[in-house]
Amino acid sequence: MAFSDYRTALVTGASSGIGAATVRRLAAEGLEVHAVARDADRLKALSTETGCRVHAVDVSKLDALTALAKSAEFDILVNNAGQSRRGNILDTTPEDVDALIEVNLRAVLHLTRLIVPGMASRDRGHVVNISSIAGHYAFGGGNTVYHATKAGIHSLSQQLRVDLYGTRVRVTEVSPGRVATNIFQNPNVADSESARFVGQFETLQPQDIVDAIAFAVESPARMNVAMLEVVPTFQVVGGLRFASRSGTTPGHGARDGRHR
Numbered sequence: 001m002a003f004s005d006y007r008t009a010l011v012t013g014a015s016s017g018i019g020a021a022t023v024r025r026l027a028a029e030g031l032e033v034h035a036v037a038r039d040a041d042r043l044k045a046l047s048t049e050t051g052c053r054v055h056a057v058d059v060s061k062l063d064a065l066t067a068l069a070k071s072a073e074f075d076i077l078v079n080n081a082g083q084s085r086r087g088n089i090l091d092t093t094p095e096d097v098d099a100l101i102e103v104n105l106r107a108v109l110h111l112t113r114l115i116v117p118g119m120a121s122r123d124r125g126h127v128v129n130i131s132s133i134a135g136h137y138a139f140g141g142g143n144t145v146y147h148a149t150k151a152g153i154h155s156l157s158q159q160l161r162v163d164l165y166g167t168r169v170r171v172t173e174v175s176p177g178r179v180a181t182n183i184f185q186n187p188n189v190a191d192s193e194s195a196r197f198v199g200q201f202e203t204l205q206p207q208d209i210v211d212a213i214a215f216a217v218e219s220p221a222r223m224n225v226a227m228l229e230v231v232p233t234f235q236v237v238g239g240l241r242f243a244s245r246s247g248t249t250p251g252h253g254a255r256d257g258r259h260r
């Protein structure tokens with residue numbers, strides 16, 4: 001298919017990073033793009049630049065999502081909005097658990113429930129879910145709740161293809177590794193090892209993820225790019241951790257900076 005086969009797109013988390021870059025690409029391809037984020041000022045600037053329609057809403061609010069889904073017949077849905085937090089399940093706060101589930105998983109489920117049935121009835125559409133390698137692998141320094149929400153997006157993407165079988169609605173999961181985005185400027189993660197990793201090592205840029213999205217959307221109608229795992233050349237997921245039988249001294253099978 002081609003971008004010209006679609007008319008409208010909805011992009012969440014659109015005020016910066018991958019979301020804003022996606023809005024720019026889709027608008028340049030001639031689509032009517034609806035950009036969703038909480039930051040009204042950034043959305044206004046993006047609208048001035050691209051001509052996109054803006055919705056300054058919090059995706060954790062179901063009423064706002066319901067109204068948003070009724071604002072147009074969307075051909076492309078890019079579920080990009082996401083948050084991260086510092087720490088693991090041993091020290092995560094109730095507020096962190098709720099926030100990550102609300103934004104990273106619940107909002108995606110609701111937007112899918114609200115928008116995709118229309119795609120199916122029109123026999124036309126493409127859902128792009130931005131997950132993370134955190135949804136597929138366990139590694140030190142990750143936030144357990146974040147990993148769990150992204151694993152949920154992976155599962156949703158797989159099951160959604162089953163639900164849409166027999167239609168021309170395609171589902172693509174883009175699973176990035178380390179990307180230089182504003183998520184690491186969040187005060188909850190800004191001073192973390194992950195944030196420092198962005199400055200110390202070569203990382204992907206938002207445009208790299210947009211190129212992956214474009215590849216999937218522009219693929220022939222007979223072809224569903226089900227999943228794209230996109231990582232920096234110098235990021236390898238893996239490595240071993242082990243401890244002595246006394247459980248006192250953990251060791252590492254790879255140098256820290258190379259395997260996460």
